Amino acid sequence: SQQGEEDPQALSIQEGENATMNCSYKTSINNLQWYRQNSGRGLVHLILIRSNEREKHSGRLRVTLDTSKKSSSLLITASRAADTASYFCATALGGNTPLVFGKGTRLSVIA
């Protein structure tokens, strides 16, 4: 069963706008990770945030984690057409336990 659920399922924005995706999960976690999947390709790791962290940045990506609400958000600023992809959150109960993936958000960035 899926631990994480992304919202929205699909998002369409104009190039240059910001994109926000949300992830909710059910149980306590060790860390939460975000991955990107381009059409026809495997997943690529974007960012990992641990349960004792509240916010992390990586380039144009900003991830927040609220363990009291069991939720996380991924913000992509100044989006580009190349950001068009599916984005998945994944949770880990322990440092090296298997990840449990959500169903993903399909992001379309229109040039």
Next chain:
Amino acid sequence: NAGVTQTPKFRVLKTGQSMTLLCAQDMNHEYMYWYRQDPGMGLRLIHYSVGEGTTAKGEVPDGYNVSRLKKQNFLLGLESAAPSQTSVYFCASKGADQPQHFGDGTRLSIL
């Protein structure tokens, strides 16, 4: 440095046939995983391995077997293929306390 390589990339089987999917990684990773990805379902874990010679069941193991005889290889076997096993199969590997690296998938159709 090829990362994670999956073979074959595409395959069509008839119901009842058997086959083996191969995953190879050249990053000396301890952990390896097999997932299936179906439309609207995200990734679901089939089997995984925490080291050479070890395997464990994931969320959807029925109808599949795995072997990890060498650290760099993780094989997924379908004993008697069924149409419900039509899917895209992804392999991933990781080192301790590291994110997962994915292959580009095997697209399997069972008629």
